Amino acid sequence: MMKRFAARITFRSSAWVALLALATLAGCKQNAPPVPGLKATAAGTAIVESSGGHQVGVTGTALSDPLVVQVNDDQGTAVPGALVEFHGPAGVSFDPAAMITDSSGQATTSVTLGSIAGRYQLSAVTPGKSRPVTLDIVATALGYQQRLGSILADKHCNRCHDPESSPQRVSNYDNLEVKPHPFTEGNTLNKMSDADLTSIILHGGPALNRSALMPSYGNTLSAADVRALIAYTRAVADPPYQPAGTVYARK
Amino acid sequence: MQFMKKFLSSAWQALFGDPVRAFGVVSLGLLLALAIAPAKEHFSQWHGYQRRYLTLIRDRGDAVSLRRRFVPGIHQIWLPDLGVVDRCTTCHLGLNEASLSDVSQQPFRKHPAIPHTLDGFGCVICHGGQGAATTVAEAHHSERAGEEPILPPRYIESGCGQCHQNALPGTPQLNLGRTMLTRYGCVHCHAITLPDGSKVVATDHPPSLAHIADKTTREWIYSWLKDPQAFAASTTMPNYKLSDADASDISAYLVSASTPQAGDAAAAGVQSVAHADPSAGPSLYGESFCSSCHAVQNAAGNLVGGDVGPELTRIGNKVRPQWLTAWLENPRIYDATTPMPHYRFTAQQIVTLAGYLQGKSDSDYGASVHLDTADGRQIAHGRKLIVELGCAACHEINGVQKPENFAPELSTIGSKPLAQIVFLPGMEHTMSSYIVAKIREPRAFGASVKMPQFALTASQTDALTTALLALTNRSRTMPDKLRVAAIPETNYQPAGHAGKLIDELACFSCHRFNGRGGDMAPDLSWEGSAVERQWLTDFLHNPNTLRPSLIRRMPRFNLSESDNKELTDYILTVYQSPSIDPELAPTAANSPEIVEHGRQLFYSKYACQACHIIDTKTDKGYIGPTLTQVGSRLTAAWVYAWLRNPQALRPGTTEPNQNLSDDDARALTAFLMSLKGPAGRGAKQ
Known part of the structure; x- marks a missing residue:
């Protein structure tokens, strides 16, 4: 009986060893070609963004425009047939996550952002000739409050604050003698405290010794609306807004 | 066997052979048994998370205050009115901690800012999942009968829609979905009764096929x-x-x-x-x-x-x-x-x-x-197909009756038990993925499915899914005080010959009067208080645009003299605002000083030229209407009341309420009323 028991144990350990070996092999295999079924026929030396960078979306949803990157060679001409992989932090998904560049050297993917609001650092990687080349792309996901802010900004602010015109909304930016700051202008807005921004929204430009062309919104917007607007400007600021955070003395 | 027997009897002898030793062994056994419950708690999943939370906050600057607010043990939010028993905060410990907004490690992140408190509504109302569960798997992913895995964040607005039947500014996806339910004619076939008992009515206009x-x-x-x-x-x-x-x-x-x-x-x-x-x-x-x-x-x-x-x-x-x-x-x-x-x-x-x-x-x-x-x-055979496919649910067709309840009712589709649903192979077993798949390709669920193929984009499908997921059992059973009703469209009908004209000219397609009509053009419920007779007559004859930045404009109708007068009279008499008293307004006899003061207020203190044009040579702002001849367009009483509080006259207008003093409003009114247009332009210089 003991013998049988021993035999069983040895069988088990050998099985474990075999399993381990298989798992390692499988792991190695997974590492070798990143995506099965994709065969790169060419390799570039540079990767550039064609469109779809710096988009602002909503948490958990797909960005409205696809992300398009282009693989180039030394001369800057597009390389068709090169492998491009898209990477992002946990929660971000790409459809497709890896692909071969088309005849114009471009790879297009649709990006779905994660469920946490904030800035997402995405990257597109192509193996390159000697070493992998990486392109960093930034996308911003708005949470409930920030998106409410973006909706309010569209209604009350962007007609003047956004210099971009579209057929649906012609910008008034160029008509103003004193130019307003676009909300993405982090260099200026990041220096202003939340209290200052609240003050200028509630009481208008003169409250901070600025132009009266900025009217007062204190009787039009609620306190929650103003908080949402500030949260939105903070979310889309470029360079990114770094809050001072709560600082406590330790011990 | 002999060996086993021998071994057991010797073990028995060793443990219980002596009464004192037996007492010791039994005590030890009892002690171990008593330790099972504390040990189980100690090694439970949530306890592990609480220990990790304490490690996380230990090195932070505000560790002392975070530690003070931390309560060990299972937490529970119990809201009997809503049927909520949520223990999520047992592991999600930082939801209310403002200083943890920089933590990306779940489950300790701060909850993003929303208009509701955690204690007032709990978690599952919006997020789904099993609130009473105390393990990760059961709370988030369980698919047992009657249970629903956690809602993917892209449909989170459906949570808002359970109470808020009105259109919220912060839920564009839900609002779009609800509009689509009526605009794409879903409710012609699928009946949807809202929690307040009203039916969702289609707003599309499927043409009659009788002729x-x-x-x-x-x-x-x-x-x-x-x-x-x-x-x-x-x-x-x-x-x-x-x-x-x-x-x-x-x-x-x-x-x-x-x-x-x-x-x-x-x-x-x-x-x-x-x-x-x-x-x-x-x-x-x-x-x-x-x-x-x-x-x-x-x-x-x-x-x-x-x-x-x-x-x-x-x-x-x-x-x-x-x-x-x-x-x-x-x-x-x-x-x-x-x-x-x-x-x-x-x-x-x-x-x-x-x-x-x-x-x-x-x-x-x-x-x-x-x-x-x-x-x-x-x-x-054609008629048979029309009956089978339910064409008459939308279109009027001679010889075919409009079918009633042609397709399954969707009033509580968001709470339909997963056990009653036939999922396709390889499909995620959640309500949201079922609805998305059904909208995206209905015939994939079988060749006999009658539901046709709609041409919708992915975001439209998501919006529609969000609106459908909001139709839950909880939205019907919750207390009435939590419900925010939608403001239904009135069935206002203007009277008389003018009413017939308003109908014929389809004014309601673009304008809103007394709570009925479209939103493409301004609400005209109080237009009679706002405009001067001559301007209105001229405008109906030949509309010109008021705002340079607008694309859509009022069409020109070939109205006869008498029809024009009829319509003008009706608008000026009937669409009067009770809050505007023509007597109270500053009269036309304004001194040049007051007009000049008004001009200064316009250009410097309130900088109205940012959005309005008065002098076409110097002013450029074109968000608001051009005011070059506002004095002959609007009444002084309206201008004054508008300056005091624009939102009171037209809710949602973009002109900010600047909280003008009475004097300032009077001076500005005097200035604006002095702008009579081409003939009166000399007044400016």
């Missing part, structure tokens, strides 16, 4: 049925994926059942006009602002224009010339409830516009369609 043969040919109907989007990319008509024979039979029945409509033969006056000037067509189309409601595909393939009426890209392929002229002359003869205005075009204009529209055609469209005359059997 379809007057309007178009059988070949066009056939091509349309085969692929509606091939004719008009923006149409809400779904694709029924009909076979050639079925489409042919249905078209045969529709044509054979159609009765001629008196008046569809073109009017005599129109026929007498020999030829239309081809170049006048596009300009008449533009002047009449057809594009405010109708879209046309441009060369780049983009749709340009509104979506109130059908797309006109290939309209020449569809309509019969006689029908088109009759329709342009008076659309209400063919369709009494159409949103299209009765333009009162002249015979010359009708011929010009009809010729222009006939030219909007695609010679390739339907070129290969040749249908043989249908026999009785085929026509009968």
Whole structure:
């Protein structure tokens, strides 16, 4: 009986060893070609963004425009047939996550952002000739409050604050003698405290010794609306807004 | 066996042979048994998370205050009114900690800012999942009967929709989904009763097919049925994926059942006009602002224009010339409830516009369609198909009754138990993925599924799914005080001859009066208090745009003198605001000093020129209406009341309420009323 028991144990350990070996092999295999079924026929030396960078979306949803990157060679001409992989932090998904560049050297993917609001650092990687080349792309996901802010900004602010015109909304930016700051202008807005921004929204430009062309919104917007607007400007600021955070003395 | 027996008896002897030793062993056993419960708690999943939380906050600057607010053990939010028993905060410990917003490690992150408190509503109301569970797997992913895995964040707005039946500014996806439920005609087949007992009513206008043969040919109907989007990319008509024979039979029945409509033969006056000037067509189309409601595909393939009426890209392929002229002359003869205005075009204009529209055609469209005359059997088969597919749920069809409750009711679709759903192989077992799959490709669930294929984008499908997921059992059982009702459209109907004119001109298609009508143009409920008679008369005769930045404009109707007067009188008498007292307003006799003071306020203190133009040479702002002749357009009483509080007169207007003092408002009114337009422009310099 003991013998049988021993035999069983040895069988088990050998099985474990075999399993381990298989798992390692499988792991190695997974590492070798990143995506099965994709065969790169060419390799570039540079990767550039064609469109779809710096988009602002909503948490958990797909960005409205696809992300398009282009693989180039030394001369800057597009390389068709090169492998491009898209990477992002946990929660971000790409459809497709890896692909071969088309005849114009471009790879297009649709990006779905994660469920946490904030800035997402995405990257597109192509193996390159000697070493992998990486392109960093930034996308911003708005949470409930920030998106409410973006909706309010569209209604009350962007007609003047956004210099971009579209057929649906012609910008008034160029008509103003004193130019307003676009909300993405982090260099200026990041220096202003939340209290200052609240003050200028509630009481208008003169409250901070600025132009009266900025009217007062204190009787039009609620306190929650103003908080949402500030949260939105903070979310889309470029360079990114770094809050001072709560600082406590330790011990 | 012998060996075992020997071993056991010696073990027994060793443990219990001596009474003292036996007592010790039993005590030890009891002690171990008592330790099971604390050990189980110690090694439980949530306890592990609480220990990790304490490690996380230990090194932070505000560790002391975080530690003070930390309560060990299982936490629970119990809200009997809502049926909420949520223990999520046992592990999600940082939800209310403002200083943890930089933590990306779940489950300790701060909850993003929302208008509700955690203690007031709990978690599962919005997020789904099993609130009472204390393990990760059971709380988030359980798929047992009656349980629902956590809701993907992209549909989170459905949580808001359980209480908020009104359109919230912060839930665009839910609002879009709800609009689509009515606009895409979902509720023609699927009944939806809201928690307050009201029914969701469709807002689309599926045309009656009772006189379809007057309007178009059988070949066009056939091509349309085969692929509606091939004719008009923006149409809400779904694709029924009909076979050639079925489409042919249905078209045969529709044509054979159609009765001629008196008046569809073109009017005599129109026929007498020999030829239309081809170049006048596009300009008449533009002047009449057809594009405010109708879209046309441009060369780049983009749709340009509104979506109130059908797309006109290939309209020449569809309509019969006689029908088109009759329709342009008076659309209400063919369709009494159409949103299209009765333009009162002249015979010359009708011929010009009809010729222009006939030219909007695609010679390739339907070129290969040749249908043989249908026999009785085929026509009968066509009728059978129409009944089976429920065409009459949307369209009026001669000889076919409108079916009641044609498709399953969706009033509580968001809470349908997963056990009752047949999922496709490989599909995620959640309600949201089921609804998305069903909308995206209904026929994938079986060839016998009658639901047609809609042409929707991914974001439209998500919006529709969000609106459907909001229809839960909880939305019906929750206390009434939590419910925020939608403001239903009134059935306001203006009276008399003017009321008939307002109907004929389809003012309601764009304007809102007393809680009924569209939102393309301003709300006119209080227009009578706002405008001067002469301006209104002139505007109805020949509308000009008030805002340089607007694309859509009021069309020009060929109103007769008497109709114009009738309408002006009615608007000025009936649409009066009770809050505006004409006596209270500053009178026209304003001293030049006050006018000058008003000008200074306008240009310096309030900087109104940012949005309004007064002097076309220097001012450029074009968000608000141009004010060059505001003194002859608006009444002083309205201007004064508007300056004091614009939102009180038109909720949601973009003009900010600047909280003007009475003196400032009076001075500004005096200044604005001095701007009488071209004749009075001298007043400025």
